[in-house]
Amino acid sequence: EPEVTQTPSHQVTQMGQEVILRCVPISNHLYFYWYRQILGQKVEFLVSFYNNEISEKSEIFDDQFSVERPDGSNFTLKIRSTKLEDSAMYFCAIRDRGAQGNQPQHFGDGTRLSIL
Amino acid sequence: QKEVEQDPGPLSVPEGAIVSLNCTYSNSAFQYFMWYRQYSRKGPELLMYTYSSGNKEDGRFTAQVDKSSKYISLFIRDSQPSDSATYLCAMRLYNFNKFYFGSGTKLNVKP
Numbered sequence: 711e712p713e714v715t716q717t718p719s720h721q722v723t724q725m726g727q728e729v730i731l732r733c734v735p736i737s738n739h740l741y742f743y744w745y746r747q748i749l750g751q752k753v754e755f756l757v758s759f760y761n762n763e764i765s766e767k768s769e770i771f772d773d774q775f776s777v778e779r780p781d782g783s784n785f786t787l788k789i790r791s792t793k794l795e796d797s798a799m800y801f802c803a804i805r806d807r808g809a810q811g812n813q814p815q816h817f818g819d820g821t822r823l824s825i826l
Numbered sequence: 827q828k829e830v831e832q833d834p835g836p837l838s839v840p841e842g843a844i845v846s847l848n849c850t851y852s853n854s855a856f857q858y859f860m861w862y863r864q865y866s867r868k869g870p871e872l873l874m875y876t877y878s879s880g881n882k883e884d885g886r887f888t889a890q891v892d893k894s895s896k897y898i899s900l901f902i903r904d905s906q907p908s909d910s911a912t913y914l915c916a917m918r919l920y921n922f923n924k925f926y927f928g929s930g931t932k933l934n935v936k937p
Contacts, residue, residue, distance in 0.1 A: 716869075741923060752930060753870065753914060758923035766924045801869050805923075814860050815916075815925060817869035 713737070714802050714818035722824045726791050731821045733785040733802030741805040742785045743815060744777065746770065748798045759785065789823075797825045829853055832915055832928030841937050845902040849915035849928045852896065856917040856926070859891050861900045864912045864930065873913075874900065905935045 715734045744756040757767040803815040832849045858877045862870035874889035876882045882889045890899040915928040
């Protein structure tokens with residue numbers, strides 16, 4: 711079973727609307743990530759989040775994207791004004807910091823976002 | 827040049843075969859290497875994780891890292907139809923959070 715739960719499993723939204731995708735880890739973790747996978751394409755890094763702030767982001771993660779951890783548990787990805795090309799699977803991943811800082815990521819099952 | 831290259835396949839093998847999946851990378855500073863398995867409409871599932879050159883074995887799976895050649899492999903022994911999935915390699919630099927993924931190799935194990 712994944713260590714994170716993502717909701718909703720499928721989101722259908724009109725172009726231009728805002729969407730919020732949620733990630734709920736089973737237990738406390740240090741690092742949070744969002745990835746995107748367009749159908750048939752590779753998993754693409756969007757953003758990493760550590761200690762309540764963004765630590766790295768990709769060129770995909772432009773001003774229409776934002777992340778936050780509003781209640782210290784849920785981790786959200788907001789897309790302000792969705793475009794057709796935002797249609798993809800969005801995966802949340804978590805990582806702990808081991809003794810040598812080299813722990814792998816564990817992924818949720820994703821949210822399928824469909825923009826109409 | 828892409829950071830991580832992976833043959834997309836598809837790779838079709840008979841049940842019981844030994845499967846070899848490979849990735850090459852361009853950045854010699856990558857320190858941590860992972861293999862994930864992804865079933866259709868599911869998230870990537872961690873299979874193997876290593877941070878040094880050499881072999882690491884876990885059941886039917888063996889991960890191999892050759893840092894001098896910038897080449898990693900995943901071997902699956904006695905492959906099963908349930909191994910049919912897309913296999914993703916991923917890697918990370920020391921002290922950075924971003925993970926770099928290959929495009930994935932689709933594997934089909936025929937009964």
